[in-house]
Amino acid sequence: xxxxVQSLRRENIAFYNDLYNTSLxxxxxxxxxxxxxxxxxxxxxxxxxxxEKADVLQKTATGIGQIVTAASxxxxxxxxxxxxxYPELPEKDIEAFSKGIAATAMHKATSxxxxxxxxxxNNSK
Numbered sequence: 555x556x557x558x559v560q561s562l563r564r565e566n567i568a569f570y571n572d573l574y575n576t577s578l579x580x581x582x583x584x585x586x587x588x589x590x591x592x593x594x595x596x597x598x599x600x601x602x603x604x605x606e607k608a609d610v611l612q613k614t615a616t617g618i619g620q621i622v623t624a625a626s627x628x629x630x631x632x633x634x635x636x637x638x639x640y641p642e643l644p645e646k647d648i649e650a651f652s653k654g655i656a657a658t659a660m661h662k663a664t665s666x667x668x669x670x671x672x673x674x675x676n677n678s679k
Contacts, residue, residue: 567594614639622658629655 571594578589602610618636621627627635632655637643643651 570594618655622655623662625659625662629659 571592574594575591578592582589614636618632621632621635629652633648633652636651637648
């Protein structure tokens with residue numbers, strides 16, 4: 555599903571870029587200037603205000619939290635979703651994100667486990 559949505563975004567970006575750059579070229583003829591070529595990116599976080607960015611990240615984190623709580627996806631699945639939404643995320647942040655998801659999943663698993671089972675798990679290590 556994420557790949558499908560991204561393919562639609564790429565299609566829309568290509569059309570928009572062509573239209574916008576043609577408009578700039580016409581405006582350049584009128585003004586006697588060369589405006590160059592513009593390339594746009596869909597969904598780039600740096601185009602949002604601080605409040606909008608906080609809202610997007612909060613809603614995404616809430617959604618990921620619900621997935622983790624329900625144990626309805628693997629860490630790789632969650633990483634795939636997150637990377638699809640934020641491809642520009644730095645690698646060091648991705649490593650911290652992955653470790654955090656693993657720690658959260660472990661906490662969730664152990665917090666719902668009865669004391670006797672936890673004792674068995676701890677003794678088997």
